[in-house]
Amino acid sequence: MIFFLISSFNMHLKDKLVIIATEISNEKLNKNTLLKLQHKYKVYPLFIRIIDKKNPFITQKNKKNIEGFITKKIDMSTGKETLLIYNYVKNGKIIQVSTVISGNDDKIQIVKTISLAVSLFIYLIVLLIGYKFIDKVANNIDASFRRLKIFNSNVSHELKTPLTIMKGEIEVALMSNECNEDLLKSLLNEINYINEITDKLLFLTKKDSLNKQNFEEIDLEDIILELFEKYSKKISINLDIEDEEYTLKGDKTLLMIAISNLIENSIKYGASKIDIILKKEKNKIVLILKDNGIGIPKEKLPFIFDEFYRVDESRNKKVKGFGLGLSIVKSIITLHNGKIKLNSDGNSGVEAIIEFFYQK
Template identity: 70%
Template sequence: MNNLRNDLFIKFAAVVFIIIALFEGALIFALTKSFNMHLKDRLVIIATEIANSKKNISNLIALQHKYKIYPLFVKVTTLSNPIKDLKKFEGFEVKTIKTSSGKEKVLIYNYVKNNKIISVKTIISGNSDKIEIVKTISLAISFFIYLIVLLVGYKFIDAIAKNIENTIKRLKFFNSNVSHELKTPLTIMKSEISLALKNGKCDETLLKSLLNELNYINDITEKLLFLTKKDFTKKDFKEIDLENIILDLFEKYSKRISINLNINDDEYVIYGDKTLLKMAISNLIENSIKYGAKHIDITLKKTKNKIKLIIKDDGIGIPKEKLPFIFDEFYRVDESRNKKVKGFGLGLAIVKSILNLHKAKINIESEINKGVKITIEFNLV
């Protein structure tokens, strides 16, 4: 899992680096282009001012300070003889010259007026101090942003990796558990059938045992199919009476466990699928029975805009620290292989899926040896 976390982080860091590098490159390109245009504009202004001046330009230092061009070179060439197409000499050019510090690029602007060519020159690097400062600041900011994004990204990736790790852990447990759950009844059935064939008789007790094991296998496959389906729609939704569902389930389970009904004289009509809701509530009652409950209180009451279904039992309860995970697929509160209760953690996942489809909210309160209280809120029609 550490390898997965590291791989995800490296890929994330590479993608973020490329994005920031592209952004920084575009920013520097835009700044450089803007700087060059600004430098050219100032050379044009200087050349124009010199051309329009009636005095000889002798104080270049004043021009340098005025237009912030460092260094500045000006050359005025007066042509003794007129030249056709003199305008072809006008414009910008870049030349490379050798200086004491090495090669430098020189930007030259030639301006033509009144048979004169005014050449204004400057070394590009001598005017780029400010843009270099801006570039440095920009790079520093980009690096700082990169570190912040990496830090946040690492925490995010770490959370994702932990979720994946937990899912893989539950899947591994599920694969092991479902094999065990399916193998056990099949082994029992095989043994009993072999014994019946050997003895040449098949009594009612044997048939009931075989039927129970078959029903259990069928229950497992139905739950697996239900969860893998995941494409439930509301096309079969209609107005249903929640009280009728509770009464049907009371009749079904009252012989197996003591159930007390608290239902006010009111209408409990909601919009939904009767079969799915019966499955969800049935799963909750089955859980209570599985985990040692001797008595269940079922309350149905109506508020202004909600219908509340409360199921409270006196079973062994659930540790508080386990409550956030009980609706996860394949999750069991007791994951030890040495367990008395059959199942592999799909019942409550099915309940959650059904209730989500009905836009109903479920809340579970419990403590060890203090039973479980389940509250479900349905929207009124």
């Protein structure tokens, strides 16, 4: 761009010299004429010389190529400069008009214009980046406030409900002076639910400080078999495990929590059976859990791993939840150099695909 502008300037300067030479050929040259032309066309400095073509000092070679532009290096007080010369032949005379290219205000103005344009461009880029950054920060702050508001609402609701139930049942028991087994079981269930919520909240506060320093070799197949023993009485589980080694570096307790959350979600949302597939693919271990529950609407899938997000926004009392389970699952899987994806059409269950990549 700069080269193009400088080339345009040089062409513009040549045009000026041609016009000046033409005007000189029609006027009588004197000091006033020179000053007038210099100010009129803003060519500084301006040199004019009129040579008779019959001058014996002009060689035959110069006679053939005398008309047109030439450049010449000259020594000046400021150093080496380039002189642009235009020779115009008319009426047996050579009108020679020349100027120092680097000494013209036009070129200085072009440099200023380029500098201004570049500065303006950089300013606009910085302004745009700043706007994008501020907009992103503002959106993040806004999202944080929304999440905090949802968090406060969820915590209040989820803790208030079991506490209200416990309070009511205890008051009834005190009034009737009875404390039967059903009452104790109900109270125990509510206490367990409060403990579950507390454990999940504590995990969220610690997840950013989790690291891989305490990881050890574990067998993912052993974890699946343990969970099969734990949940096979609650839901029909079909295992499909290829005859391979499924060892990886990790924390067994955390992986048990992650996979347990997925199985419990299947049970919670109406699944009567779940297929668990464990296999190897090149550089990764693939674990697939597919149930026949009510599924997840497609439009909800992009948000399913967000903290405090629940598909059932109305908080159906038949389905207890805090919107933290899948967020915790993703955190644990990510910590183990893996990724998780949920597929569902909203009608025929949910398929969870977990990939653990071998660390190099």
